[in-house]
Amino acid sequence: MQEVGKFCSPQCLIHVLKQCMRPFLTVVTLLFLVAACRDVSPSVAGNRAMLQPGFTGLDLSHHNGRIDWEAFEAAPVDFLYLKATEGTDWKDPRFQDHWREAKARGWLVGAYHFYRLCRAGEAQAGNFIQSVEVRAGGLPPAVDLEYAHNCEPRGSMSETLAELDVFLERVEAEYGQRPVIYTTPEFHRDWLSDGYADYPLWLRGLGEVMPRTRDGRAPDIWQYTMSGRVPGIESRVDMNRVPDRPPE
Structure with a gap:
């Protein structure tokens, strides 16, 4: 995909400055972060580049309860993915507050949708788009595909995947970014192994x-625990990291 531009977004600059204020950050690390931001663009490759190897992130939802954002600023976290929607009509009641607080504090932030296998892809995309405004410089939207807490598939496998394709294409067209697919090894094996290699x-x-x-x-992002602890959040949290990439 052609890159649209090479510049550091305001969100990325804020993030660099935020990292700089951490007492343990070295000058060398700061220079690395600034250099990484130079290649950020709205393309798929550019948005992958926003998440540098070694970055740590959380995925949060209403299940995590109320967040003490002042305390949370001390968390050793580089990015956040926030649950926005589920299915065709459910909206996370804490999403807008989470998004506003996270952006105000300079986190790299993205939103995700929990995809219901028994619901139409177009309607699910509409629910997500209605809840998440198009904003430049954010992480790509993500879709959660898994068996847990899901419903029976909509029709045959080919029919269900056709609905998923509608969702993915509609979301990509809306945000100009290819969605990230979150899944488990089991779900990927059963549903996604014959396609979707172009998706993060x-x-x-x-x-x-x-x-x-x-x-x-x-993976481009690895969820390695569901029982992490960070300041400002009383519940256990899902923690993720960006793995080191082998030389190409």
Whole structure:
């Protein structure tokens, strides 16, 4: 995909300054972050580049309860993905507050949708788009695809995937960014192994060993625990990291 431009977005600059204020950040690390931001663009490749190897992030929803944002600023976290919607009509009641607070504090932020296998893709995309404004400089939208807490698939596998394709295409057209697919190794094996390789992959793999898909693909984002602890949030949290990428 052609890059639209090479510049550091305001959100990225804020994030760099935020990192700079952390007492343990070295000058070398700061220079690395600034250099990384130079190649940020609205393209898929550019938005992947916003999440540099070694970055740590959380995915948050109403399940995490009320957040003490002043205390949370001390968390060793670089990016946040916030649950916005689920299915065709459910909206996370804390999403707008989470988004506003996170952006005001300079986090790299993205929103995600929990995809219901028994609902129409077009209607689910509409629910997400209605809730998440188009903003330049943010992380790509993400879609959560998993068996847990889901419903029976809508029709056959091919029919269900056709609905998913409608969702993905509509969201990409709206935001100008290819959605990130969050999933588990089991769901990927059963549903996604014959396609979707062009989508950034966010893969769950709890423990010390980074997961891979059946065909050996490494994730762009790795969810490595669902029981993390950070200041400002009383509940346990899902924690993610951006793995080191091998030389090409």
